[in-house]
Amino acid sequence: MSRYDPALEVADALHSACIRILRRVRTADEETGLSAPKLSALSVLVFGGPMNLTRLARAEQVTSPTMSKLVGDLEAEGLVAKRADREDKRGVRIEVTAKGKALFDAGRRARLTLLRGKLAKLPKEEREKLRAAAALMLRVAAAD
């Protein structure tokens, strides 16, 4: 039988809450026509700047063949561009195009606007509690 364990209870509650929030927010992704992996890879490139395939694959926690295909598809859609890396001729430098940036911004905006709409209905104190909690959650996720 399970004894009273506050940390476990909070883990359970937080786990469920994150799942439900993301499930809800992702309904906004349809508008852009971008799949979750594409939107996510684009995000890494937008915030991390141009990078080679291996680094992008690691950031997204997928293998290089998976990322190679994904980047190929993004390239075919004109959302990213591949350039030769002058320092290492084996490598490619992947960068977001203007079109890619615009579409990413639209997708991100759609997600955040949906969530923002719900948060705007909360009293200010509760919203501030969530702001503080988000900061805590980042620390928890990053902890060794």
Add this chain to the structure above:
Amino acid sequence: MSRYDPALEVADALHSACIRILRRVRTADEETGLSAPKLSALSVLVFGGPMNLTRLARAEQVTSPTMSKLVGDLEAEGLVAKRADREDKRGVRIEVTAKGKALFDAGRRARLTLLRGKLAKLPKEEREKLRAAAALMLRVAAAD
């Protein structure tokens, strides 16, 4: 240029925080050999009790053929059992087997133990802030 918008800022912070928490927690799933969809479907059955396929598919927000295949696979692995519904001969009653329950508990324990370990290091007040935030997040996710 974007004006100061507290709700949007919190939306952004919360969005990122949920993504990172789940990404971290899911590393624990490898141990069970159960995929995320299987673990999730099992979860609905464990907490919601036996139910028919349509209800399970709705709970998981997938179509009935998708759930039909998933349940078929779980059945082949001996984790769920299908019984005829006596009240409605079109329907099947899907229930978790003892083996399924045990494996689900192990998977759930692995996820929560990982997160619990990180939460246990926080001071009590911060953990309680997260508990309150989780409750708020559920409300936000469920809001119209």
Add this chain to the structure above:
DNA sequence: TCTAATAATTAGTTTGACTAACTAATTAAG
């Protein structure tokens, strides 16, 4: 200078999602 390691791709497989089309059973209408 070879040889080992690294960057990216190609080929082929698996899983989990979808739609379309079907059978069987139930419910509603005339």
Add this chain to the structure above:
DNA sequence: CTTAATTAGTTAGTCAAACTAATTATTAGA
């Protein structure tokens, strides 16, 4: 009480996105 419409579930076929194994090109080290 038939017939029409709906609902439950399955099967078949397609697609995206993940994987491993193998290949090519290039770099770097003993």
